[in-house]
Amino acid sequence: NAGVTQTPKFQVLKTGQSMTLQCAQDMNHEYMSWYRQDPGMGLRLIHYSVGAGITDQGEVPNGYNVSRSTTEDFPLRLLSAAPSQTSVYFCASSYGRVASNTEAFFGQGTRLTVV
Amino acid sequence: AQRVTQPEKLLSVFKGAPVELKCNYSYSGSPELFWYVQYSRQRLQLLLRHISRESIKGFTADLNKGETSFHLKKPFAQEEDSAMYYCALTTGANNLFFGTGTRLTVIP
Numbered sequence: 001n002a003g004v005t006q007t008p009k010f011q012v013l014k015t016g017q018s019m020t021l022q023c024a025q026d027m028n029h030e031y032m033s034w035y036r037q038d039p040g041m042g043l044r045l046i047h048y049s050v051g052a053g054i055t056d057q058g059e060v061p062n063g064y065n066v067s068r069s070t071t072e073d074f075p076l077r078l079l080s081a082a083p084s085q086t087s088v089y090f091c092a093s094s095y096g097r098v099a100s101n102t103e104a105f106f107g108q109g110t111r112l113t114v115v
Numbered sequence: 116a117q118r119v120t121q122p123e124k125l126l127s128v129f130k131g132a133p134v135e136l137k138c139n140y141s142y143s144g145s146p147e148l149f150w151y152v153q154y155s156r157q158r159l160q161l162l163l164r165h166i167s168r169e170s171i172k173g174f175t176a177d178l179n180k181g182e183t184s185f186h187l188k189k190p191f192a193q194e195e196d197s198a199m200y201y202c203a204l205t206t207g208a209n210n211l212f213f214g215t216g217t218r219l220t221v222i223p
Contacts, residue, residue: 003158004158033210033211035211035213040215041215042119042201042203042212042213042214042215042216043201043211043213044213045210045211048210058210059210090159092211097207098205098207098210098211103161103164104161104211105160106158106159106160107158108158109158
């Protein structure tokens with residue numbers, strides 16, 4: 001049981017390039033989310049999905065796109081990378097909405113540097 | 116707006132000493148609070164949640180609505196407790212609001 005798998009683990013992009021961060025989970029969770037963590041800050045929600053075909057914006061969605069065509073996968077697309085998007089990105093999934101009786105499971109993170 | 120504050124970036128204690136990691140929050144509704152932990156080279160994982168009032172790995176946390184706090188405590192720290200600890204709050208809208216984290220180091 002792999003849990004939540006993110007690829008790649010590390011990535012360096014040039015300003016203006018686009019790329020997709022991959023996230024897959026094998027727990028049949030309906031809810032999936034993307035967070036970013038910047039130095040000295042807590043994790044902040046970028047986008048989330050409550051099921052296949054349904055996505056919504058989080059706290060810091062600008063510059064990112066998501067789609068959810070299957071229950072298992074929730075890719076995060078950077079449309080035109082900017083140095084401000086240098087961060088560590090975490091994907092998370094949960095059986096239901098994050099609440100007192102629901103645990104969020106996290107991937108190992110993707111460290112992205114935009115130069 | 117929701118906010119989670121962890122005032123200590125770094126905390127060092129000796130093995131066997133008590134440890135308290137502070138967490139304060141601001142939220143106008145009824146919060147649901149968690150502690151997540153990240154051990155070295157491992158992924159972020161849930162440590163405990165306030166609703167269950169459980170003790171995990173010897174850690175407990177009590178929600179104090181009057182002081183808007185959810186401090187994490189352990190009476191006797193162990194070396195394996197060294198990790199990064201994050202306090203988090205959810206309003207039930209599928210968003211976890213995280214604090215900036217406290218790196219705990221337990222000195223042998």
